[in-house]
Amino acid sequence: MTTALAPTLTAADRCDRCGAQAYVLVRLTSGGELLFCAHHGREHLPKLQDLAIEIQDETERLHETPASASVEER
Numbered sequence: 163m164t165t166a167l168a169p170t171l172t173a174a175d176r177c178d179r180c181g182a183q184a185y186v187l188v189r190l191t192s193g194g195e196l197l198f199c200a201h202h203g204r205e206h207l208p209k210l211q212d213l214a215i216e217i218q219d220e221t222e223r224l225h226e227t228p229a230s231a232s233v234e235e236r
Contacts, residue, residue, distance in 0.1 A: 186221065
């Protein structure tokens with residue numbers, strides 16, 4: 163299992179379960195790929211660990227402050 167350093171999933175990548183923005187990419191040993199939102203990633207990853215050759219988890223991006231966000235002035 164590996165984790166990418168730079169985000170590669172975009173807003174166009176959608177969860178295979180619910181259609182929300184995907185933050186988890188699972189590459190299966192069978193050659194397929196699955197995309198999950200953070201919620202469904204947490205739900206399904208424990209079951210997929212043995213079937214995956216790579217899991218790219220970008221859920222930490224949900225906690226980042228965008229570079230364009232400004233600090234509130236007092």
